[in-house]
Amino acid sequence: MSGGVDSAVAAARAAEAGHDVTGVHMALSSNPQSYRTGARGCCTLEDSRDARRAADVIGIPFYVWDLAERFHHDVVEDFVSEYAAGRTPNPCLRCNEKIKFAALLDRGMALGFDAVCTGHYAQLDGGVLRRGVDEGKDQSYVLAVCTPEQLAHALFPLGDTSKADIRREAERRGLQVADKPDSHDICFIADGDTRGFLAERLGSAPGPIVDADGNEVGEHDGAYAYTIGQRKGLRLGTPAPDGRPRYVLDISPVTNTVTVGPRESLDVQEITGERPVWLGEAPDGPFGCQVQLRAHGEVYDCTAEQVDGELRIRLATPARGVATGQAAVLYQGDRVLASSTIADTTRVPA
Amino acid sequence: MVTYLDHAATTPMLPEAVEAMTAELRELGNPSSLHAVGRRARRVVEESREIIAEAFGARPSEVVFTSGGTEADNLAVKGIYWARRAADPSRVRVLAGAVEHHAVLDAVQWLADHEGAKVDLVPVDEQGRVTPDALREALGSGDDVALTTVMWANNEVGTVQPVADLADAARERGVPLHTDAVQAAAQLPIGFAASGAQALTVTGHKLGGPIGVGALLLAKPKPPVFLDPVPLLHGGGQERDVRSGTLDTPAIAGFAAAVQATVARREAETSRLTELRDRLIGAVRAAVPEAVLNGDPADRLPGNAHFSFPGCEGDALLMLLDARGIACSTGSACSAGVSQPSHVLIAMDASPERARGSLRFTLGHTTTEADVKALADAIGPVVERARRAGLT
Numbered sequence: 001m002s003g004g005v006d007s008a009v010a011a012a013r014a015a016e017a018g019h020d021v022t023g024v025h026m027a028l029s030s031n032p033q034s035y036r037t038g039a040r041g042c043c044t045l046e047d048s049r050d051a052r053r054a055a056d057v058i059g060i061p062f063y064v065w066d067l068a069e070r071f072h073h074d075v076v077e078d079f080v081s082e083y084a085a086g087r088t089p090n091p092c093l094r095c096n097e098k099i100k101f102a103a104l105l106d107r108g109m110a111l112g113f114d115a116v117c118t119g120h121y122a123q124l125d126g127g128v129l130r131r132g133v134d135e136g137k138d139q140s141y142v143l144a145v146c147t148p149e150q151l152a153h154a155l156f157p158l159g160d161t162s163k164a165d166i167r168r169e170a171e172r173r174g175l176q177v178a179d180k181p182d183s184h185d186i187c188f189i190a191d192g193d194t195r196g197f198l199a200e201r202l203g204s205a206p207g208p209i210v211d212a213d214g215n216e217v218g219e220h221d222g223a224y225a226y227t228i229g230q231r232k233g234l235r236l237g238t239p240a241p242d243g244r245p246r247y248v249l250d251i252s253p254v255t256n257t258v259t260v261g262p263r264e265s266l267d268v269q270e271i272t273g274e275r276p277v278w279l280g281e282a283p284d285g286p287f288g289c290q291v292q293l294r295a296h297g298e299v300y301d302c303t304a305e306q307v308d309g310e311l312r313i314r315l316a317t318p319a320r321g322v323a324t325g326q327a328a329v330l331y332q333g334d335r336v337l338a339s340s341t342i343a344d345t346t347r348v349p350a
Numbered sequence: 351m352v353t354y355l356d357h358a359a360t361t362p363m364l365p366e367a368v369e370a371m372t373a374e375l376r377e378l379g380n381p382s383s384l385h386a387v388g389r390r391a392r393r394v395v396e397e398s399r400e401i402i403a404e405a406f407g408a409r410p411s412e413v414v415f416t417s418g419g420t421e422a423d424n425l426a427v428k429g430i431y432w433a434r435r436a437a438d439p440s441r442v443r444v445l446a447g448a449v450e451h452h453a454v455l456d457a458v459q460w461l462a463d464h465e466g467a468k469v470d471l472v473p474v475d476e477q478g479r480v481t482p483d484a485l486r487e488a489l490g491s492g493d494d495v496a497l498t499t500v501m502w503a504n505n506e507v508g509t510v511q512p513v514a515d516l517a518d519a520a521r522e523r524g525v526p527l528h529t530d531a532v533q534a535a536a537q538l539p540i541g542f543a544a545s546g547a548q549a550l551t552v553t554g555h556k557l558g559g560p561i562g563v564g565a566l567l568l569a570k571p572k573p574p575v576f577l578d579p580v581p582l583l584h585g586g587g588q589e590r591d592v593r594s595g596t597l598d599t600p601a602i603a604g605f606a607a608a609v610q611a612t613v614a615r616r617e618a619e620t621s622r623l624t625e626l627r628d629r630l631i632g633a634v635r636a637a638v639p640e641a642v643l644n645g646d647p648a649d650r651l652p653g654n655a656h657f658s659f660p661g662c663e664g665d666a667l668l669m670l671l672d673a674r675g676i677a678c679s680t681g682s683a684c685s686a687g688v689s690q691p692s693h694v695l696i697a698m699d700a701s702p703e704r705a706r707g708s709l710r711f712t713l714g715h716t717t718t719e720a721d722v723k724a725l726a727d728a729i730g731p732v733v734e735r736a737r738r739a740g741l742t
Contacts, residue, residue, distance in 0.1 A: 022669075063669050110739035111666055 001025050001054060001062070003047030005170045005177045006119025006158060008054035012173055013157040014117045015058055021117070023055035023062035026104060028071040028188070054175050067103055074098035076188055080201050083224040086251040087325025090295060091186055093142040101150040115153045123159030124151060129279055131334040134162040141295050144329040144339035147277055195225040195233075207256035209236060212249065212265065223256050229266055229321020236260065247321070267318035267348040273311035273328045273340030280337070282306040290331045291315070293322050293342065304330055304338075311340045318348050353676040353724040357556075357653055357714030358505055358533060363604070364558035364715065366611045371560055371604030381597045382586060391599045398606030405613040406552065406567060407541035414566045414589045415602055419532040419553035421582070422566035423453040425593065426528040426549040427499055429579020431461055434496040434526070437574060443468045445488050445525075447480045447500040447511070448697035454499050454530055455693070471697075472500070477646040478509040478698045482519045492523025500527065502534035502550075506681040506694040506710060507645030508654025510538065517546030524575050532556055532564075536612060536714070537620060537652050542567045548576050552609075554601065558715060559608030563601035568592065615715075623652040623713050626722055630711060631655050633726035638733045642704060644695065653713035656681065658695075658704040662736040667709050670732040676725055681710035 001007045001023045015021040025048045048064055055062035075094050082089035105116045121132030122140040127148055132138040146154065158166055170178035185192045202224055209218035218236040220226065230248040240246055240262070247266055250259040271293070276282070286305040291313055293300070301316035313328055322345050330337040354362075363371075379391030396410070403410040416422040427444070434441045446458045448471040461467035472480050472488045480500050489495055498520045503510045513529050520527040526548035531540055536557035542550050553564035571578050578592055585594030612619075634641055634657060642658040659667060664680035671678055681692060695705040711725065 022673075061669075061672065063665070065665070107666075107739050110735070111670065112735060 001051035002119075002183075003050035003054075003177065003180075004119070004183060005167060005175065005180055006121075006163075008051070008058070008119070008175050008177050009166050009170050009173070010117055010119035010155075010157045011055070011060060012058045012169075012175070014155060015060055017157070019117070019155075021058075021060045022113070023051065023058070023060050024104070024108075025051040025062070025064045026071070026099070027064050027066045027068055028099075029068050050177050050180065054177055057174050057176075065104070065107065067099060070103045071095070071099055071188075074103075079186075080198060082325050083198050084202055084253060085325075086223065086253040088227045088323035089325045090142065090327060091188070092295070093145050093327055096142055097145045101146050101154060105150065105153055109153065115155050117155035117157065119158055120156050121158055121163070122156045124154060124156050127151060127279065129336040130159070131331075131336075132156075132159040136296075137163045138296075140331075140334075140336050141292055141297075141327065141329050144279075144336045145277055145327060148279055151279070198222070198224055205256055207258070209234065209258045209260055211240075211246070212259065212261045217246075217260065220258050223251050223253055223258050226251050226258050228323040234260060263320070265347065266320045266322075268320070268322040268345045269315055269318055269348045270346035271311075271313040271315070271322060271328055271342055272344040273313060274343040276306060276309075276311045276338050276340035278338045282338070289337055290333075292329045292331065293319055294326050299331065302330075310343075311338065351675065353721045354716065355676060355678045355711040355713065355721060355725060357536075357717070358651075358681075358710065358712035359679055360555045360561065361536065361558055361714040362716050363555075363560060364608050364611050367554075367559045367604040367608035370607035371600045374600035374603040377599070379599065381599055382588060391597075394599050394603050395597050398602045401606040401610050402552075402565060403567075405540075405609045406535070406550070407543050407545075408550075408567045409543075409570075411590070412542065412567050412569060414568050414593050415597060416564050416566055416593055417562055417595075418555075418564040419451075419530065419551050420453040422551040422553070422564050423451070423499075423528075423530055424457045425566055425579055425582050426551060426568075427454060427457040427497070428461060428465075428582060429592070430526060430528065430549065430577065431465070431467060431496045432580035433577040436580070437577060440494050441496040442466055443470060443495045445470050445472055445485070445495060445498040447472050448474050449478050449480075449504050449506070449509075449694040450499065450501055451505055451530055451532070454501070458499070467496070468494075472498075474697050476698050478504050478507050478644075478694060479646065480511055480516060482512060482515040485516050485519045486522075489520065489523045489525060492520075492525045495523070495525045498525055498527045500529060502529050502531035502540070503538065503651050504645065504694060505533045506692060507656045507698070508533075508650035508712075509645040510534070510649045510651065513545050513547060521546060521575070526575055526577075533651060533654075535609075537616075537623065539616065542569075549579075554605035554608060557608050557612045559605040560601050563598055563605045565605075566593075612715075619715065620652045623717070626717055626719065627652060627655055627713055629719075630713070630722045630725060633722060634729050637726065637730035641733075644698070644700070644704075644708065651712075653717070655711045655713075657709055657711075658700065659707045659709065659733050659736070660703065661740065662707040662733055663739065664706060664708050666736040666739050667707070667732060670735055671709075671725075671728060674728045674732070676728055679710045679712070680708060 052062050075091050079089050079091045120139045121137040122143050123130040131140045189197045205222040208216045211217050217238040226248045246260040249261045286303045290299045291302045303314045305312050324342050326342050327339050328342050329339045379387045381392040381395045399410045399413045403413050444458050444467045458469050462469045470488050500516050517527045528549040529547045530551045532553050535552040548569045550567040555561040583594045644656045691705045
């Protein structure tokens with residue numbers, strides 16, 4: 001129970017369904033001030049108090065579990081080192097994979113619980129994971145990384161309901177968090193300043209920004225701070241010959257170089273995903289499906305095939321700004337088939 | 351039915367205290383008022399003061415009512431520091447036992463952070479005891495020491511401190527001693543004058559009185575060593591100008607009734623609790639042979655049993671016992687509900703693993719054999735399960 005409305009209603013629904021529910025608030029920072037202060041952080045005193053009050057109202061026991069060390073190691077440090085390697089990680093996905101459905105689930109199982117119930121917007125039925133009915137809130141993308149074994153011990157009671165209805169239900173249940181604002185951004189970055197957060201941990205590493213021909217067109221303070229497809233904040237000194245906006249095409253941590261170019265150079269045709277996690281059997285040979293390449297991102301028709309433990313995805317129409325480190329999640333309609341980490345992309349030839 | 355083994359956190363109010371307090375809640379009067387209505391309330395307060403003074407071997411004029419233990423500790427630590435430093439600016443050192451309650455430790459730390467105090471934590475032995483020799487060493491000449499504070503008995507592991515010997519050691523160097531007797535007052539005979547301490551903290555709710563009232567026993571000023579503390583609260587000048595604020599007559603009446611009843615039954619209750627406590631220790635050891643009893647095995651609070659369960663997380667043990675209707679404590683401080691490793695066990699040189707897997711069971715006036723049996727039946731399976739969950 002994060003202290004937000006979703007996990008509160010999820011707990012209430014699970015308890016009402018007859019489960020023996022215990023509320024757990026994950027303390028993700030040993031110093032509550034170190035990551036984020038104020039409302040809607042991952043680990044503030046205010047949030048733990050809100051969670052406790054919700055548990056009181058629902059009438060379930062409540063405890064705070066200290067998962068700060070694991071979270072720091074598996075999520076925060078992973079986040080920093082992924083950026084340092086020129087990739088763009090999704091920490092919510094990593095938290096599901098390593099904390100909620102690993103550290104928390106393992107501890108719960110050992111202590112005699114059967115499952116972890118969360119306020120994620122996704123539907124889970126007989127091992128089949130589907131998008132939540134609220135399209136704007138669907139979180140199947142960040143859950144797809146969970147293995148069938150992990151999902152066998154998961155409950156997502158909110159997947160069949162819209163967020164607006166969840167808020168109304170919270171109100172009806174007398175939960176004070178009914179109108180608490182949604183969380184945004186990354187829970188452990190206090191002010192939403194990802195670049196500042198990374199700079200503090202990785203230091204300043206000035207290097208060149210070059211165009212596709214290798215001409216230096218600007219300077220950066222650290223290649224790690226950039227994301228493929230980024231346009232804002234490049235502060236380029238030399239305008240493009242054609243005067244059109246330029247985007248980050250490539251980040252090379254080895255040479256500490258950021259390459260920029262025109263928008264169409266971002267178009268990706270093929271994607272290689274590593275460490276695929278299948279929710280069923282991986283089909284033999286190529287098959288048609290859809291793929292989503294970032295949280296709440298566009299969905300593309302594609303042909304996918306598992307080859308030598310990797311996922312090869314060929315898009316029907318090019319996708320723009322595909323960042324390595326993000327997940328490529330395969331869907332058949334609203335049903336999740338597999339998830340894998342984007343390791344490499346092939347651009348549309350110019 | 352809950353098996354309540356957390357009397358050191360708070361203990362049920364005694365019927366005598368409930369009766370005295372509720373009777374007084376129906377009455378009118380500010381004890382500071384000069385008319386008959388005020389005089390009636392004043393009489394209740396003064397009779398209560400006399401009861402408490404007598405029970406703890408002090409004079410009535412030495413009893414200063416406060417809102418509880420935390421306030422009394424803060425008043426003693428900060429107030430005596432300010433007064434002694436004002437009398438001699440070279441007195442800036444504060445000595446505190448390493449296993450003090452946070453009401454003392456954090457007050458002392460605040461003085462270091464904001465008032466230029468130099469804090470020395472006096473080390474304890476492996477049972478959590480401050481020895482007079484350790485205190486003497488920390489005192490040095492004592493010339494630069496504003497005050498010394500060492501608790502009467504430890505709230506976590508129950509070890510009883512040699513307060514009179516410590517007060518002697520401090521007095522030899524011309525330094526006053528404050529002692530937090532919040533836990534001790536419920537279960538041990540307390541003689542304020544005989545202890546040689548200048549200041550002593552007691553509170554109502556640990557001995558069957560209401561929450562929200564306590565007292566600082568404060569020896570008569572005897573410069574240059576004993577000085578009245580500089581007040582934390584300024585106002586109407588109540589309580590010999592040391593603690594302003596309208597006196598809470600109902601709470602004070604309830605507090606005094608609880609003290610009176612506790613002292614009257616102490617001897618019988620001490621042997622009853624000691625026997626139950628030893629049976630509890632035996633039962634836990636029988637079920638979990640590798641459990642480690644922390645604190646002094648003999649010279650401890652009669653109602654305290656504190657264990658480390660190797661390979662277990664204290665939080666997990668607490669939750670599993672809670673689910674079986676048994677209330678106990680990990681005995682350590684919380685922020686956002688997360689237990690920090692106990693500073694008490696760490697000061698006793700316990701390994702981090704031993705500190706993390708610790709659990710405190712405390713008995714009190716409502717504890718029965720059935721409570722001990724309930725724990726005896728539950729502890730084995732609970733420890734086994736918590737061990738499977740391991741240390742996260």
